[in-house]
Amino acid sequence: MSSSAILIDGLKRQLKARGITYAELARRIGMSEAGVKRMFAQKSFTLARLDDVLAAAGLELLDLTQSALEAPTLIAQLTHAQEQELIGDPKLLLVAVAALNGVPLEELVATYALTEAEGVKYLLRLDRIGFLVLKPNNRVKLLVARTFGWIPDGPIQTWFRREAAGAYLDADFHGPRELLRLVNVMLSDASAQALLARLRQVADDFSQQHQADARLPYGERHAVTVLLAARPWLPDAFRALRRSAGA
Numbered sequence: 001m002s003s004s005a006i007l008i009d010g011l012k013r014q015l016k017a018r019g020i021t022y023a024e025l026a027r028r029i030g031m032s033e034a035g036v037k038r039m040f041a042q043k044s045f046t047l048a049r050l051d052d053v054l055a056a057a058g059l060e061l062l063d064l065t066q067s068a069l070e071a072p073t074l075i076a077q078l079t080h081a082q083e084q085e086l087i088g089d090p091k092l093l094l095v096a097v098a099a100l101n102g103v104p105l106e107e108l109v110a111t112y113a114l115t116e117a118e119g120v121k122y123l124l125r126l127d128r129i130g131f132l133v134l135k136p137n138n139r140v141k142l143l144v145a146r147t148f149g150w151i152p153d154g155p156i157q158t159w160f161r162r163e164a165a166g167a168y169l170d171a172d173f174h175g176p177r178e179l180l181r182l183v184n185v186m187l188s189d190a191s192a193q194a195l196l197a198r199l200r201q202v203a204d205d206f207s208q209q210h211q212a213d214a215r216l217p218y219g220e221r222h223a224v225t226v227l228l229a230a231r232p233w234l235p236d237a238f239r240a241l242r243r244s245a246g247a
Helices: 003-017 022-029 033-042 047-057 061-070 080-087 090-100 105-111 116-128 155-169 189-213
Strands: 075-077 132-134 140-142 144-149
Touching: 003 047, 003 061, 003 189, 022 033, 022 047, 033 189, 047 061, 080 090, 080 155, 090 105, 090 116, 090 140, 105 116, 116 132, 140 144, 144 189
Parallel strands: 075 144
Antiparallel strands: 132 140
């Protein structure tokens, strides 16, 4: 990651910590909310605009630099062995997902058929494989990014296709926290790459919103799973109707 990208990510964390939304920041610096979102998504700031944002947030450049330097470098992708260990034990996978979502051990024990001793045992196992650090009072420090990437065709992706993909999509998506859209378009290579970049940004924003809401009581937070995907694809029914190259 470039130095400028690290600084901008640090700036986003500082804005979140201060409860300053993109809409509020836009009002303070005289921009549209869409313009502010685009500026952060593209990680494109002029020095003058950076000064405006820092002043609006009550920050100094030294504060931002220090925050960026102190930010932990989280693991963006697990090893094959780590993925295999996670999906090899349903209870271990449950504790790992709970840790990613900031679910306290006592809430996990109250909700699932898991004892506190088992929970601690699995947290120690996650500590051993380098997924997290177990701290006093069963608090955890994650070593992996919440949006860590799965190994293509690796253990987690294979498990998801086999065990979870069908169940995830087997719903009407009419609930208050549900949405399903399938959009088929034709794009240039450059536009397709821009789309993928935007989807990665959505995943990052989704994770950062989780961090912001982590301050709320456990009972006020709800599990929401977002599946982002994009690839060249043609339904089999359409593919069967295509003319052969020699026709």
